[in-house]
Amino acid sequence: MKIDITRHTHLTILFILFLSICRTTLAQEANSDSIVISYLQESGIPITQNNRLKLLKSGHTKFIDLFEEIRKAKHHIHLEYFNFRNDSIANALFDLLGEKVKEGVEVRAMFDAFGNLSNNKPLKKEHLKAIRKKGIEIVKFDPFKFPYINHALHRDHRKIVVIDGKVGYTGGMNIANYYIKGLPEIGDWRDMHVRIEGDAVNNLQDIFLTMWNKSTKQHIGGAMYYPLLNDSIDTGGKTVAIVDRVPRKSPKIMRRMYVKSLDAAQHKVQIVNPYFTPTHSIKKAIRRALKRGVEVEIMIPGKSDIPFTPDAAFYTSNKLRKKGAEIYIYNGGFHHSKIMMVDSLFCTVGSTNLNSRSLRYDYEVNAFIFDKETTHELSSMFEDDKKDSTLLTKEEYKKRSAWKRFVGWFANMFTPFL
Numbered sequence: 001m002k003i004d005i006t007r008h009t010h011l012t013i014l015f016i017l018f019l020s021i022c023r024t025t026l027a028q029e030a031n032s033d034s035i036v037i038s039y040l041q042e043s044g045i046p047i048t049q050n051n052r053l054k055l056l057k058s059g060h061t062k063f064i065d066l067f068e069e070i071r072k073a074k075h076h077i078h079l080e081y082f083n084f085r086n087d088s089i090a091n092a093l094f095d096l097l098g099e100k101v102k103e104g105v106e107v108r109a110m111f112d113a114f115g116n117l118s119n120n121k122p123l124k125k126e127h128l129k130a131i132r133k134k135g136i137e138i139v140k141f142d143p144f145k146f147p148y149i150n151h152a153l154h155r156d157h158r159k160i161v162v163i164d165g166k167v168g169y170t171g172g173m174n175i176a177n178y179y180i181k182g183l184p185e186i187g188d189w190r191d192m193h194v195r196i197e198g199d200a201v202n203n204l205q206d207i208f209l210t211m212w213n214k215s216t217k218q219h220i221g222g223a224m225y226y227p228l229l230n231d232s233i234d235t236g237g238k239t240v241a242i243v244d245r246v247p248r249k250s251p252k253i254m255r256r257m258y259v260k261s262l263d264a265a266q267h268k269v270q271i272v273n274p275y276f277t278p279t280h281s282i283k284k285a286i287r288r289a290l291k292r293g294v295e296v297e298i299m300i301p302g303k304s305d306i307p308f309t310p311d312a313a314f315y316t317s318n319k320l321r322k323k324g325a326e327i328y329i330y331n332g333g334f335h336h337s338k339i340m341m342v343d344s345l346f347c348t349v350g351s352t353n354l355n356s357r358s359l360r361y362d363y364e365v366n367a368f369i370f371d372k373e374t375t376h377e378l379s380s381m382f383e384d385d386k387k388d389s390t391l392l393t394k395e396e397y398k399k400r401s402a403w404k405r406f407v408g409w410f411a412n413m414f415t416p417f418l
Contacts, residue, residue: 077100268297271339297328
C-alpha cells in the first residue's frame with residue numbers, strides 16, 4: 001500500500017493549526033479568574049473553596065479583630081511578622097498573649113532579624129527576656145552572624161497569624177501603633193489585612209510551622225494544629241489560594257502570579273502598592289494589558305517611610321502613564337496596602353511589594369481571592385481613595401523639580417536591588 005507522505009504531512013500541519021486556533025479561542029472565551037485558577041492548579045498550589053473572609057482596611061479594625069480572636073483561643077496562637085515594634089500596641093499584645101499562656105494556650109511568635117533592626121523601636125534583649133518570662137516562645141528568624149553579608153538577602157517579610165488552626169490573618173500590617181496613630185512625617189498609615197476562616201487556614205498553618213521548625217529545630221505538628229481537616233462545617237464558600245514565595249524553592253511564583261493575572265485581564269486592573277518599582281516581566285505584562293485595551297489604574301503614595309524608592313516609583317509610573325495607564329498619587333497619608341483587583345472577578349491581598357526585594361529575594365505570602373463580593377469591596381475602596389489622590393498627568397509630573405526627576409531616573413537604574 002502506497003502512502004502519500006506529502007498529503008499526510010499537510011493534514012498533520014492543518015490539524016496542529018486547528019488545535020492551536022481552538023486553544024486560543026477557548027482562552028479568549030474563558031474569564032480571567034478561570035485562567036488564573038487553571039494556572040494555580042498547574043503550578044500545584046492548593047485552591048480552597050470553603051472560606052469566610054473579612055477585609056480589615058485599617059490598623060484600628062485589624063487590631064480590634066485580632067485581639068478579640070486571641071481572647072477566644074483555646075489551644076494555640078501562632079504569629080509570624082517582619083517586625084514587632086516595641087510600642088504600646090505590641091506591649092498590649094504581649095500582655096494579652098501572656099494571659100493566654102496562663103490559661104494553657106501555646107503561644108509561638110517569630111520575627112525577622114533584619115525587620116527588627118530596620119525598626120526604629122526594635123525588640124532588644126531585655127524586651128525578649130521579659131516576653132519569654134511570660135511563657136511566650138519567641139524567636140528571631142535568621143539572626144545576623146559573621147559574616148553578616150551571608151544573611152542580607154532572604155528575609156521573612158510575611159505577616160501571618162493562626163489561632164487554634166481555625167482562624168488566620170495575613171496582609172500588609174506588622175505590629176506597630178503607627179497603623180492606628182500614623183506618623184508625624186507622613187500622616188495616616190493606610191494598610192490592608194484579611195481575616196480568613198476555612199480551609200485556607202491550613203495553608204497558612206503549613207507556612208508558619210515549616211518556618212518555625214526550620215528556625216527552632218523543633219518538630220511541632222499533628223492533628224491538633226489542623227482541626228479543620230476533620231471538620232466539614234461550611235464557613236462561607238469563598239475560593240482562596242495561598243501563594244507562598246520561598247527563596248530557592250518557589251522564587252518566581254509571585255512574579256508569575258502577577259504576570260499571569262495581568263495577561264489574563266480582559267477589562268480592568270487596579271493596583272495599590274507602596275514601593276512600585278516592578279520587575280521587567282511585570283512592567284511588560286502591564287504594557288501588554290494596555291495594548292489589549294485593558295484599563296489599568298495604579299495608585300502609589302505621595303509620601304513614603306523610606307527615601308529614594310518613591311522617586312523611582314514616580315519615574316516608573318510616569319513611563320506607564322505614557323503607555324496609557326492611569327496613575328493616582330494618594331495624598332491621604334502613606335498607602336502601604338499591597339492589593340490588586342482584576343476584572344471585578346478576583347483580587348489579591350498580601351505582604352508582597354511590587355519591587356525586587358519582595359519579588360526576587362524575600363519570603364512573602366499573598367491570598368489570591370476568587371470572589372466578586374470581596375473584589376468589589378476593594379475596588380470601592382480604590383474609588384473612594386481616588387478622592388484623596390492626584391491624577392498623574394504630563395503637567396503634574398513636570399511640577400516635580402528637575403532634581404527630583406533626575407533622582408527618579410537615577411534611582412530607576414537601581415530598581416533590581418530596591
